[in-house]
Amino acid sequence: MRAVLQRAIDRADAWIVDRPGRVVALFLVLTLVFGVGLTNVSTDSGTESFSEDIPEQQALDAVTEQFEDPFDPDPQTTQLIQSGENVVSKPGLLRMAEAQYRLAEREDLRVVETNSAASMVAMQLDPSATTLEAQRDVLERTPSGAIRQAVRETAAENPAFVRLLSTDFNQRSARASATVAIVEHDIPGDPAEEGQTGELTRIQRTSERVVAPLGGDIRVFGAGIINDEFSTVIGDSLLVVIPAAVVLLVGFLIIAYRDFVDLLLGMVALGTTIVWTLGFMGLVGIPFSQILIAVPPLLLAVGIDFGIHAINRFREEKAAGVDRETAMRRTTDQLLVAFFLVTATSVVGFASNLASGLLPIREFGVVASVGIVFAFLVFGVYLPALKMYTDDLRDRYPQIPTFSQAPLASAESRVGSVLQVGVVVAERAPLVLVAVALVVSTGAGVYATGVDTAFTQEQFLPPEETPAYLDSLPEPFRPGEYTITRDINFLEDTFEASEGDQVVVYVEGPMTSDGALESMARAGTNPPSTFVPDGRRAEEESILSLIQFYAAQDPAFAALVERNDGNRNGIPDENLERIYDALFTSPAGDAAETYLTDDYRNARVLYTVQGDADDAEITADTRDVADKYRFRATATGEIVVFQAVADLIFESAIVSLALALVGTAAFLVVAFTVLEGRPSLGLVNLLPIVMTVAFVAATMRVIDYSLNAFTATVLAMTIGLGIDYSVHVVHRFVDELAVRGDPSAAVTATVVGTGGALAGSMLTTVFGIGVLVLAVFPAIGQFGVLAAISVVYSFFSSMLVLPSALLLWCRFVRPNTNTPSSTSRDAPTED
Structure with a gap:
């Protein structure tokens, strides 16, 4: 040899x-x-490439595909983040309505649908205002006082409206410091393919230029800008x-x-x-x-x-x-x-x-x-x-x-x-x-067993502020301006808990079966220490919590729930399909789509977790809660996946x-x-x-x-x-x-x-x-x-x-x- x-x-x-x-x-x-x-x-x-093969990510992908949520990174949507003023005042709503209208008018932006607090208030004022132009005109001709009243009424009737507003929203005074609008695009082909990703980036960078002249602080955010x-x-x-x-x-x-x-x-x-x-x-x-x-x-x-x-x-x-x-x-x-x-x-x-x-x-x-x-x-x-x-x-x-x-x-x-x-x-x-x-090496090896393990999105993000030594470099070596870290942090800090603060249980099974909601309620009873409690149950967002919320707003719906609540605990356990039908056709229908699929077979339950809890403990607790469900349930969400x-x-x-x-x-x-x-x-x-x-x-x-x-x-x-x-x-x-x-x-x-x-x-x-x-x-x-x-x-x-x-x-x-x-x-x- x-x-x-x-x-x-x-x-x-x-x-x-x-x-x-x-x-x-x-x-x-x-x-x-x-x-x-x-x-x-x-x-x-x-x-994404780090987590694409693990079951938790596959469950989260299914959740993202089947449930609509303004804070989910849908690859074919753009978010318009508005802040810096009372966004539900007449000028704030008009500015957002105008931004939606201008984007939709541009054929090259491929806009097929928009959703915003401004649109909802305009529809509250005039249900016949079904176009963006009509909604803008309604807001423009309506007095400020009437708009404030419409904001209060919309918030009381439609929980989806509140989710589009910052957590400092005050219903009584009709004030909020920030809102998010969703603009959906029709991009042919698989949005994950490189060509489609590039097309979305072009659309969102163009959208930035379209909304810039409107004044105020309206920022464009989405998967195209993130990838870019x-x-x-x-x-x-x-x-x-x-x-x-x-x-x-x-x-x-x-x-x-x-x-x-x-x-x-x-x-x-x-x-x-x-x-x-x-x-x-x-x-x-x-x-x-x-x-x-x-x-x-x-x-x-x-x-x-x-x-x-x-x-x-x-x-x-x-x-x-x-x-x-x-x-x-x-x-x-x-x-x-x-x-x-x-x-x-x-x-x-x-x-x-x-x-x-x-x-x-x-x-x-x-x-x-x-x-x-x-x-x-x-x-x-x-x-x-x-x-x-x-x-x-x-x-x-x-x-x-x-x-x-x-x-x-x-x-x-x-x-x-x-x-x-x-x-x-x-x-x-x-x-x-x-x-x-x-001997010294052995001691060092024993000491090294205490090294932590971590995987967070922040490890991949560009800095919110570029270090001064990089900013001082001459062109072409000076890095560009990055906005995604700023906007992600703003969304997490300003709006309701996103999946970064919550965990998700993805439930697969016939949710119309008797006792399906009882099973959901039992899973959240006596929550683990890492979950935020709400009485004896975990604080959650689900189709069950939405049913209870809307029942408190609508007497007729409350009566329907009560008739099908055999044990009188506020949780319907019979004729669930009829209850779902009534909910989906109500003003809360848009919100219902974020928790239950149209065929009533898959559900998403979001649990709020303690902000200072260890991610490993949160993940273990979430899996324990998922095991309590009657149907197949998978623990997922950003924390669990990471x-x-x-x-x-x-x-x-x-x-x-x-x-x-x-x-x-x-x-x-x-x-x-x-x-x-x-x-x-x-x-x-x-x-x-x-x-x-x-x-x-x-x-x-x-x-x-x-x-x-x-x-x-x-x-x-x-x-x-x-x-x-x-x-x-x-x-x-x-x-x-x-x-x-x-x-x-x-x-x-x-x-x-x-x-x-x-x-x-x-x-x-x-x-x-x-x-x-x-x-x-x-x-x-x-x-x-x-x-x-x-x-x-x-x-x-x-x-x-x-x-x-x-x-x-x-x-x-x-x-x-x-x-x-x-x-x-x-x-x-x-x-």
Whole structure:
């Protein structure tokens, strides 16, 4: 097996050293192919893709489809939010009526129906005013006093009218500070398809311009604007993050390479990796979501790591006095193996996310894994070939400037002396250091079990106010203006509890059956502690509460209910179909449609919950209440759905971490068995990684970061990123040990040589992925912070603890030898 691998490496060496021009041409052609895919990359944003496969979300989708509610995000409706005045005064109602009329008059806005408090008041004044123009005229010619009386009467008779008004509505004085109108559009096709989503965005952005001249504060809100801003925030984040990463990384590359041509080669290789990865996404149809914003900085950071290792190792060999071809053969002989080990273990770490129950996390695992493979090919084959090709050009054209070609560190350098701290400790007390490291890591792991798990819409929303440092950026890097967070917060704070403050029970069964409403009442009796009580029952909104409300307003309906209430408890239990028929044909009919389907087979019950209650407790209590129903009932609503996703996130993080650790261990054991005949070296590689994972998880708790849709991938990703450092150290140590024979000399040469490149790559990786803190929404920033921390921990554990572990390995596993190997570094012998 080892011989087969060596033959493959020798072929790669031959192409890189002897035919660099052909290699460069091949990679350029592949870049053009992936460039075609780059033009097909689409975006996907929001929380829907995280929850689309879970039962709670499917129930919520059924609720959204079957029940009308002004606060449900119907994909083909626009909400007009009016505030800043008494919206039920004559001027306020006229302004809303005029807005509805102007929108309906525009054929390109595809308006088929509107619903507002203004329309309801106009119909109360004149039932024959069935058109928007007639309703506007009625309001215009009616005195203010008559309008106030009509507002009072409408509120008393129609609960749907009250739901369209802010919670500060005062029926007696006919005053409210805000209202919402609903405008329905007829958009052919599936509204979830990209073309229809774009059409709705166009309609709603046009609607903004139509209502703007009316004055007052009438804002347009809806799914089209939400999708538009979700997509915009991805582009704005990339527009800030990528240039910042490039500027920082170029600065570090200047220090690392200290040569203009080598710097240019590194940038070309980085660009190629990004183009290939994004092109792959376009070719296979993976949309660019918020979580994938982390991939380009990640690849930039890993690519620079590979590049620094490649250039630095080549310079080390050149500094030893050999010719360019021999130096490159030795470099690729060593680094192709090291890069392969790093790539394979990184792929294991990233691909472990494929076990997640959440589609975006699985897509992240696919894209990151493929991107790492591309980085291996580009920096393991393309960059060395470019280096050979350009160095040939330098020989032919001396005008091309050449600056420093010295490696990053030597034993006599200041960097080299600092890096030897771990070696000094390893030579004096390796067992003590490893023991202390294991004890401290175990303590950190136990402490990390207290990390919270969370999934909220706010993690995906653009900020309500853009940070000042982003506003100060010049065009085109300055982010645009975002309104959806402001409007969502306004709706939640100003109107009746939306599903963000409530939970929903979706009931499926014949609601006309005797006792169906009694079952609904029993389910809400003696409510759990997380529910808001209303006497002995939970505070709820349902077809039952609407029946009781309307019975208090209409004596005839009250008499009908009483005749069919066998046990006289105010809950009808017979002839329910007749009661529903009477309710649906009454002024409360519109409200009834929000709680019961037209065929009387499915019902929606909303329970108000305590605002400070824990989401996990609310979810458990809601499921308990749903189990009390006579018919099939599913607990759902935003809180329940998001908690279900949070549970999946936690499960995914644990499963992915376990798979990454086990998969990485298995691969490294097999790899070092094949390459060196020493499977135990594979386990030695894991020590720094296990430490790093424990410390990263503990740090999350210390700085109060939760496991969310973005940070859930960090623990498994820590293995993918961090294994780079330990693999390079162990692989270089084995090579040096074969040449030098003495473990202390081998570990010193390893830490000084590879350690210098690792230090440079650590800094570039930290700052390259750390720039994610500049992303427009903070959840990605948390991801960047944790990823950067994981790299720092991986570097220091590899530099400080791994040397001791390697010397202990030599002491207890491999018999010591002080005789250098007689073989050359081109082909180190087996242990």
